[in-house]
Structures are given as C-alpha cells and as structure tokens.
Amino acid sequence: MRFVRDLGLYMKMLGRMFSRPERWNMYWKELLRQMNDIGVGSLSIVLMASLFIGAVTAVQSAYQLYGTPFVPPYYLGLIVRNTTILELAPTFTCLILAGKVGSNIASELGTMRISEQIDALEIMGVPTETYLVMPRVIASVIVVPIMVIIAASAGVFGAWIAANFTGYGSQEEFVYGLRAFFDPFDVQIMLIKSFSFGFLISTISCFKGFYVRGGALEIGKASTQAVVLSCIYVLLADYVIAEVLL
Amino acid sequence: MIEISHIHKVFNGVTVLNDVSAVFESGKTNLIIGISGSGKTVLMKCIVGLLQPDSGQVLFNKESFHEMPPERRKEVRRQIGMLFQGAALFDSLTVEENVMLPLNMFSHSSKKEKLERVNFCLERVNLAGANHKFPGEISGGMKKRVGIARAIVLNPKYLFCDEPNSGLDPKTSLVIDELIIELTKEFNITTIINTHDMNSVMEIGENIIFLHKGQKAWEGNSHQIIESDNQELNSFIFAGEFLREARDHLISQRKKL
Numbered sequence: 472m473r474f475v476r477d478l479g480l481y482m483k484m485l486g487r488m489f490s491r492p493e494r495w496n497m498y499w500k501e502l503l504r505q506m507n508d509i510g511v512g513s514l515s516i517v518l519m520a521s522l523f524i525g526a527v528t529a530v531q532s533a534y535q536l537y538g539t540p541f542v543p544p545y546y547l548g549l550i551v552r553n554t555t556i557l558e559l560a561p562t563f564t565c566l567i568l569a570g571k572v573g574s575n576i577a578s579e580l581g582t583m584r585i586s587e588q589i590d591a592l593e594i595m596g597v598p599t600e601t602y603l604v605m606p607r608v609i610a611s612v613i614v615v616p617i618m619v620i621i622a623a624s625a626g627v628f629g630a631w632i633a634a635n636f637t638g639y640g641s642q643e644e645f646v647y648g649l650r651a652f653f654d655p656f657d658v659q660i661m662l663i664k665s666f667s668f669g670f671l672i673s674t675i676s677c678f679k680g681f682y683v684r685g686g687a688l689e690i691g692k693a694s695t696q697a698v699v700l701s702c703i704y705v706l707l708a709d710y711v712i713a714e715v716l717l
Numbered sequence: 718m719i720e721i722s723h724i725h726k727v728f729n730g731v732t733v734l735n736d737v738s739a740v741f742e743s744g745k746t747n748l749i750i751g752i753s754g755s756g757k758t759v760l761m762k763c764i765v766g767l768l769q770p771d772s773g774q775v776l777f778n779k780e781s782f783h784e785m786p787p788e789r790r791k792e793v794r795r796q797i798g799m800l801f802q803g804a805a806l807f808d809s810l811t812v813e814e815n816v817m818l819p820l821n822m823f824s825h826s827s828k829k830e831k832l833e834r835v836n837f838c839l840e841r842v843n844l845a846g847a848n849h850k851f852p853g854e855i856s857g858g859m860k861k862r863v864g865i866a867r868a869i870v871l872n873p874k875y876l877f878c879d880e881p882n883s884g885l886d887p888k889t890s891l892v893i894d895e896l897i898i899e900l901t902k903e904f905n906i907t908t909i910i911n912t913h914d915m916n917s918v919m920e921i922g923e924n925i926i927f928l929h930k931g932q933k934a935w936e937g938n939s940h941q942i943i944e945s946d947n948q949e950l951n952s953f954i955f956a957g958e959f960l961r962e963a964r965d966h967l968i969s970q971r972k973k974l
Contacts, residue, residue, distance in 0.1 A: 493822050587805040594765055594877075595819050596794035 481678050487600040488608065498606055505610035509572050510618060516571065517564055521622040524559055525551065525629030533639035544640025548648020551630040556657045560623035562709050565668035568615060569701035573676040576607055577697035580680025581690035589681070604681065608673045615669030616662050623661065660716050667708050672701045718743050719764065719875065719907055724773035726759055726931075733759045734770070735931045743874070743907040746898055746921045750912060751928035752953055757911040758879060760928065764909065765797060765877055766790065777875070795823055798868030802880040804860035806852040806867075812839070813848035816866045823871065838866040842896060858889035862896070869900060876906045882914040890914060894921050915954060918942065927953070943967055 492498045532550045536542055580603060583589050592599050627649065634645045679697040683689050719741040726734040733756045741747040749757045762768040764775050766782055775782040777793050785793065806815050813835055820831045839845055842862040852860060861881060868876060878897060882890040898921045901908040912918065918925060922939035927950045929935075935947045942954060943964060955961045 497821055582808075586803055587801045588807055590767055591799065591801060591805040593767060594794060594797055594799045595822065596791045597822055 477678075480682060481674070484600055484604060484678055484681060485674065487598070488605045490598045490601045492601055492605075493597070498602065501602065501606040502610055505606045506614050508575070509568070509607075509610050510614040512575075513568055513571050513618065514621070517567060517618050517622050518625050520563065520567055521560065521625035522629035524563055525555060525626030525631075526633035528554055528559065528626070529630035529633040530637055533634065533637035536639060543644075545644040545648035545651060547634060547637075547640055548630075548645040549651050550648075551634075552627060552649045552653075553657065555623050555626040555630070556661050557713075558709075560626055561619050561661050561664035561668060562705065564619050564622040565615065565665065565672060565705050566702055568618065568669075569672045569676075569705060570698050572611070573672050573697045573701045574694045576673065576676035577680035577683075578690055578694045580677060581683040581693045584681065584683050585686060585690060600681070604674075604677045607677055608670065611669040611673035612666055613669075615672070616665040619661060619665035660712065663716065664709060664712050667712065668705045671704045671708060675701045675704060718778060719909070720774075720776040720779075721760075721764060722774050722776070724760065724763055724770045724775070726756075726763060726768065726770050728759075733931050734763070737773070737928070737931070737933050739926050739933065739936065741907055741909050742924065744902060744905045745908070745923040746901050747907070747909045747924045747926070748912055748918060748922045749909065749926050749928060750918060750953070753913075755928040756931040757928055761877055761879055761909065761911050765799060766794065795819075795871060796874040797877065798871065798873035798875070799877040800861065800864045800868050800879065800881055802883055804852070804857075804864035806860055806863055808852055810851075811848065812844065812850050812852070812855070812863050815852070815863060816870050819867065819871050834870060835866075838870050839863075841869070841900075842866045843892075857884050858886075858892070861885065861889075861893055865893070865896060865900070869904070872904065873906060876901065876908045878908070878910040878912075880911055880913065882912060882917055887916060890916060891920070897921065915960070918954065929953075944971075 529547065529551050532547055532554075536544075536547060580589075583603070589599050589603070592602060631642075631645060631649075634640070635642060640648075676697040679693045679700070683693040720739070721741075722738045724734050724737040725732070737756075737760060739747075749760060751757050759768060763770045764782075766775075769783060774784075777796075780789075780793070782790065782793060807818070810818065813832075816835045816838055817831055820826065820834060824831060826834070836845065836848070839847065842865050844859060844862050844866065847855065847859065847863075852863070855863070876897070881893050881897065885893065894917050897908060897910065900906060910917070910921075919939050919942075922942070925935075925937055925939065925942060926933055927935040927947070929949045935945060935950045937945065942950070945951065955964050
C-alpha cells in the first residue's frame with residue numbers, strides 16, 4: 472500500500488517538475504550549480520575508483536588467463552575493455568554517485584523542507600518541483616554520462632598500467648586487444664545505462680528529500696533510503712537494460 | 718482584507734480546526750493566539766494555501782482562494798509575504814540574494830532597480846550593510862529581520878508571521894513587533910501573526926483571535942483581553958501568579974478611574 476502511495480507521489484513529482492519556469496535565467500544558474508556539484512564535486516572519487524578498478528580487473532583477468540594455451544594474450548585487453556565499458560564504468564560509477572550525490576541531494580532537499588525553505592518558495596508562488604527537482608535531474612542526466620565516459624577511460628588506463636606489471640603478454644598485445652573486435656554498440660549501451668542511472672539516482676534522491684517529514688533524524692533516514700533505493704534500482708535497471716539490449 | 722469562514726481540518730481522524738471563522742482587516746495587526754497544538758499554524762497554512770481545508774472558505778478580498786484558477790492563485794500568492802518561525806532563509810544565498818530572490822523570480826525591473834529595492838528593504842529593517850553576510854553568520858533576530866525584508870520586497874498586500882518572536886530576547890522581540898506594526902500601517906497591509914508572546918499580544922494586538930482545541934474561543938483586542946471572563950483565555954494569557962496579580966491590579970485601577 473505504501474509502495475503504491477510512494478509511486479503515486481513520485482509520478483506526481485515528475486509530472487509537476489515539467490511546469491513552465493517563470494524566469495529561465497534563475498533555473499539556468501541552478502542547473503549550472505548542480506552540474507558543478509554533481510560533476511566537479513565527484514570527479515576525484517570517480518577517477519580514483521575507476522583507475523583502481525581497471526587495474527584490479529587487469530590483474531585478476533591476467534591471473535585467470537595464466538597457463539591457458541588456447542587464449543591469445545591480447546584477450547586481456549579485450550576482456551578489460553568490454554568489462555569496463557559494458558559493466559564496470561556505468562554501474563560502478565553510478566553506485567559511487569548514488570552514495571555521494573544521492574545522499575547530498577536527499578539531505579539538501581530534506582533540510583530545505585524541514586526548515587520551511589520549500590514552504591517559503593511555495594508561498595512566493597515559485598513552482599518548487601520545477602525550481603528544485605528539475606535542475607538536479609537535468610544536471611544528473613547530463614553529467615553522469617560524462618562521468619561514466621571519464622570513468623571508462625580512467626579504468627582502461629589503470630588496466631593498461633597494471634597489465635605492464637602482470638607479465639601476461641606485451642604492451643602491444645594489450646593495446647591490440649583493446650582495439651580488437653570493437654563494437655560501437657557497446658558504447659551506446661554504456662551511455663543508455665548512464666542516462667538511465669543518472670535519472671534514477673536524481674529522481675529517487677529528490678523524491679526522498681522533497682517529501683521528508685519530521686526533523687533531523689528523518690533527514691538522516693531519508694538520505695540513507697535515497698542511497699539504498701538508488702543502488703537497488705540502478706542494479707535492477709542494469710539487469711533490465713542488459714537483458715533487453717544484449 | 719481576508720475572511721475565513723467555517724474552516725474545518727482533520728488529520729488522521731483528529732480534528733485540528735473546527736468551524737473557525739474570522740475577518741482580518743487591512744491596516745491592522747491580526748493576532749492568532751493559543752496554546753501549542755491549538756491549531757494556529759495549521760490555520761495559517763490553510764489561509765496561505767499550504768494546506769487545503771477539508772471544508773470552509775478562505776477569501777482574499779472576497780475571492781475564494783481555493784476555488785481560484787491556478788494562474789489567479791499564483792498572482793495572489795505574489796501578494797503574500799510570509800515570515801517563518803525559523804526565518805526560512807536559503808543557507809546557500811547571502812542576505813542580499815535571499816531578499817532579491819522574489820524579485821529575480823517575478824520582477825521585470827533592471828538589476829540596478831532590484832538592488833535599490835533590496836537595499837531599501839534592508840534599511841527598513843535596520844540591516845543596511847549586511848548584504849553580503851550569509852544566514853549562518855547572523856543572529857536569530859537579524860535572520861527574522863531578513864525574513865521580514867524578503868517578505869515585504871514585492872510590496873505584499875498580505876503579511877503572515879508565524880511566531881515572529883520565538884527564540885528572541887524581549888528587546889529584540891519588541892524591535893520586531895514595532896517593525897511589523899510600522900509596516901502594516903505604512904503600506905496598509907493585512908497582517909496576520911501567530912504568537913505565544915504575551916508582550917506582543919498586549920503591544921500590537923489590534924484584533925486577537927484565541928484558538929482553543931481547534932475552535933475560536935474568543936475574539937477581541939488587547940484592551941478587551943484584560944477584562945475577559947473567558948476561563949481558557951485567562952489561564953493561557955495570565956498563566957503565572959505575577960501576571961494574574963498585574964491583571965487584577967490593572968482592572969482595579971480602571972474601576973477607580
């Protein structure tokens with residue numbers, strides 16, 4: 472019953488998000504601020520995580536391939552590339568962003584709700600869903616794919632560095648593997664995933680923060696729920712997209 | 718002028734407002750008083766449209782607020798200024814940006830004109846020069862004054878103040894009260910104030926409504942409140958021994974005159 476009510480509220484929030492803004496420049500400023508918060512604010516952690524995940528993928532794949540006579544050494548590059556583009560970059564980056572950006576959005580909006588800032592905007596006649604939710608969702612849908620592209624590049628770079636130390640194949644073979652049998656559709660899938668995950672993270676976090684009731688304790692709970700739900704729905708969407716598109 | 722008639726509001730089976738009717742005239746400070754949980758804030762939220770009453774009407778200059786088309790309702794909302802209990806300032810914006818926000822949203826003035834208007838409002842609440850401070854850097858009383866400046870920046874016809882004196886020392890409370898009454902008279906605003914503060918009730922209560930268990934239990938002004946024989950009102954206003962003695966003394970003085 473609660474799920475149905477929440478789903479109704481969530482759909483209502485999405486519907487009201489698209490009402491016509493009064494002053495575009497105010498929304499434009501807010502959009503830029505959100506893009507900066509989501510993108511620049513998360514860049515270092517995404518880069519760091521991607522470099523190491525790429526490196527670990529290379530090392531562990533090399534470990535699996537050792538002593539397998541029928542697998543050519545360049546396959547290491549191919550495995551790393553496909554794993555990174557199809558799964559690790561979009562999913563792992565978005566799980567990190569769900570934690571960082573999701574909790575940030577939910578707690579920011581929750582605090583605004585509890586301290587009556589949202590009520591103040593409503594009384595002024597500002598369409599609050601449009602002013603507060605839309606810039607966050609659009610910023611997320613724009614920035615998350617960019618972050619995922621950066622993460623994929625960093626992951627492959629991390630893998631290339633680590634592959635040098637595995638002793639499995641040469642650098643040239645690794646680079647050949649990275650380029651072999653490349654299908655641009657894999658990149659399309661990565662982008663579709665990142666758009667979808669960006670949308671899910673931002674809308675779920677906005678929903679949890681926007682409708683919070685109570686005090687500081689509830690803001691903490693809403694923030695945690697935003698992260699947990701975002702992660703669950705990202706993983707669910709990951710499976711659905713893979714099932715439908717692959 | 719704002720009129721409310723037969724407002725009824727129920728939350729989860731609990732009646733919070735029961736058949737509340739009143740008239741709030743312009744150019745007057747209208748106070749809603751009552752113990753915590755008596756329905757003051759819910760009534761104010763029903764009047765400003767943050768809550769929808771289950772039945773009854775809210776009329777802004779004879780127009781029913783809840784029956785207005787959305788565009789008209791937006792127009793009326795722009796004529797409303799509200800000071801919240803915690804001031805509700807936007808933490809990420811400076812004092813100047815907070816006050817300018819309604820202008821940026823709804824005014825077609827130039828940037829220079831907007832800045833002049835912001836400075837005028839800040840001067841009006843004795844905060845000239847605090848433009849670039851953030852809410853986290855100013856005191857509670859200053860926050861309330863910024864809240865008032867933001868509430869009046871669009872020249873509202875209606876001013877709502879929810880507990881404007883809560884958490885303030887008596888001297889600052891008096892400054893806020895004086896400011897509210899000055900603005901009400903100067904711009905002929907319909908002002909509605911929710912308060913527990915007895916000093917405010919006696920100082921600025923031109924029209925006072927006492928809510929008790931969600932019902933209007935008494936209506937009058939600050940002069941009439943002294944001689945009221947409403948038991949609930951008296952036990953609320955003159956809760957302490959000192960105040961009861963002061964009231965008795967005042968009544969005996971009036972009788973002598």
